[in-house]
Amino acid sequence: MTTILEAKDVNKSVAMGENEEQRILKDINLQLQKGEFVSIMGPSGSGKSTLLYNISGMDKISTGSVYFNGKQISEFPEKELASLRLTKMGFIFQNIHLLKNLNLLDNIILSAYLAQNSNRETINHRAMSLMKKMGIDGLAEHNITQASGGQLQRIAICRALINNPDILFGDEPTGALNSKSTHEIMDILGDINATGTTILLVTHDVKVAARSERVLFMMDGHLVADKKMGKYDKDKQDLKARESRLAQWLTEMGF
Numbered sequence: 001m002t003t004i005l006e007a008k009d010v011n012k013s014v015a016m017g018e019n020e021e022q023r024i025l026k027d028i029n030l031q032l033q034k035g036e037f038v039s040i041m042g043p044s045g046s047g048k049s050t051l052l053y054n055i056s057g058m059d060k061i062s063t064g065s066v067y068f069n070g071k072q073i074s075e076f077p078e079k080e081l082a083s084l085r086l087t088k089m090g091f092i093f094q095n096i097h098l099l100k101n102l103n104l105l106d107n108i109i110l111s112a113y114l115a116q117n118s119n120r121e122t123i124n125h126r127a128m129s130l131m132k133k134m135g136i137d138g139l140a141e142h143n144i145t146q147a148s149g150g151q152l153q154r155i156a157i158c159r160a161l162i163n164n165p166d167i168l169f170g171d172e173p174t175g176a177l178n179s180k181s182t183h184e185i186m187d188i189l190g191d192i193n194a195t196g197t198t199i200l201l202v203t204h205d206v207k208v209a210a211r212s213e214r215v216l217f218m219m220d221g222h223l224v225a226d227k228k229m230g231k232y233d234k235d236k237q238d239l240k241a242r243e244s245r246l247a248q249w250l251t252e253m254g255f
């Protein structure tokens, strides 16, 4: 096993008024292995999103260190971090943040242009093949008002994958979707993970977390549990059993 992401004694505090600060992340120690599919669960306000943003280099930790592929990215200057996020990491959110003056294909390929690692033809080809895999290639020329929430989240996933990242981070990526679209998006994320991409998601949804092989539980800024469930296998049709196991852990922890 190879560690892709590691947090060592990570703390995050924010200023609250002149002389006070609030500790949001407290002594977080965590390792993600290459190819893992991990979810973070916990009550509202427990620090899940803050953890995601701080270990993905989207936000600055207060103390401790974060390593990505063995490099201490918490010491990286912002320019280097931005380049790392663009080329090695993909991000998907509940709010999809697509640009309304670009068509859907151009929304996907924009970050490939920014990364400047291929020519237009190669980028277009990759974007179209990602769209095809997700069953939305017919939407390439549409704008964002001409697609459903589930379709837009697929566009956002294509956008996150366009530079072939090592890791995909998601903050409630299915939070705005109905249960059918949630199921479909989770199938897509499972397929992406099966090709070797590491996935780390924040979710409140037991149905989403039950697809991951490992679940981290947060409470009041602390990582309080780390449970392994093994890879989800579509053919086993044991999703309900995994959901029950997860629901039981949540009850035992008092969530």
Ligand SMILES: Nc1ncnc2c1ncn2[C@@H]1O[C@H](COP(=O)(O)OP(=O)(O)OP(=O)(O)O)[C@@H](O)[C@H]1O
Residues within 6 Å of the ligand: 014, 022, 024, 042, 043, 044, 045, 046, 047, 048, 049, 050, 051
């Ligand atoms: N920039 C900030 N300034 C002040 N407080 C913040 C900041 N970011 C987060 N917080 C606070 O830190 C705590 C954790 O927030 P965070 O969004 O990480 O929790 P969460 O577990 O993801 O919650 P939810 O499930 O509701 O999204 C909350 O009390 C929040 O108000």
